[in-house]
Amino acid sequence: MTSPTVAALYRYPVKGLSPEARDRVTLEAGGTMPFDRAYAIENGPGRFDPDNPRHLPKITFLMLMRDERLATLSTSFDDATETLTILRAGKQVARGQLTTPLGRKMIEQFFAAYMQAELRGPPKIVFAPGHSFSDVAMKCLHVVNLATVRDVERVAGRPIDPLRFRANVYIDGAEPWAERTWVGKGITLGGVRGEVVKHTVRCAATNVDPQTGTRDMAIPETLLRTWGHSDLGVYVRIIGGGELAIGDALVVNASAELQARVYSLFFAS
Numbered sequence: 001m002t003s004p005t006v007a008a009l010y011r012y013p014v015k016g017l018s019p020e021a022r023d024r025v026t027l028e029a030g031g032t033m034p035f036d037r038a039y040a041i042e043n044g045p046g047r048f049d050p051d052n053p054r055h056l057p058k059i060t061f062l063m064l065m066r067d068e069r070l071a072t073l074s075t076s077f078d079d080a081t082e083t084l085t086i087l088r089a090g091k092q093v094a095r096g097q098l099t100t101p102l103g104r105k106m107i108e109q110f111f112a113a114y115m116q117a118e119l120r121g122p123p124k125i126v127f128a129p130g131h132s133f134s135d136v137a138m139k140c141l142h143v144v145n146l147a148t149v150r151d152v153e154r155v156a157g158r159p160i161d162p163l164r165f166r167a168n169v170y171i172d173g174a175e176p177w178a179e180r181t182w183v184g185k186g187i188t189l190g191g192v193r194g195e196v197v198k199h200t201v202r203c204a205a206t207n208v209d210p211q212t213g214t215r216d217m218a219i220p221e222t223l224l225r226t227w228g229h230s231d232l233g234v235y236v237r238i239i240g241g242g243e244l245a246i247g248d249a250l251v252v253n254a255s256a257e258l259q260a261r262v263y264s265l266f267f268a269s
Contacts, residue, residue: 003249004173006189007146009033012166013077014084015040015133016063016070018210019163020077024245027192029238032132032139033168035079039098040133041111044121053128055137062111064166064205067118071213086110098125136235142167142200143179144233151176155226156217163210164219165202167233171250179234186253191242200233
């Protein structure tokens, strides 16, 4: 049996907004996909302190679980200038450099109008160097097995866009649900070493069609009713950085602890 391979790579520069496909990325130990969830939009008066950044519940921010209209927007993010461009129906509706007060204000003004009904107060772009506004406090990669998505499609009786699951890495070639046996084990993804640390518990954000913003499925309920849990995907902590590209192999190792010992014995300086 051939090894699973990386089918797609995505990042989400602003929490809750659209994904950006990558062909190749460079990952660092203890880090995330570059610029993944680097920014977020506080929904009204917030608690995020950029001088003392810490993980906060996603309800603090605009996000798809509750604010499905976000899915009607498409965005692009320029790494060099950290400029966000927002489009609706193919037309630019806002643009701003997120590292500058004026640029953030341009984006905030757009969301103040577009998400007025959902806001608890003025929206605010927040960030801190090195911080990621992930749903989990740990910096990690989110990995989803496309064979598992297809198994859920089989039960649901309809196609499911894998982007509903907002993963960083989509893999193919594994058995459905194989990833549920990987927790506690080490894996290699291309030139990257990682440790599978936990299952991904799905929330109502997966019920939203990422193309239309329509809340048209009940995926967590389907998972719970059919398989007795609401998990789909795994979180992977990066323990050895390197290059990762579409087409790279994923290999599951005996255990993360054993993998680390072998690596330090043979490769550490």
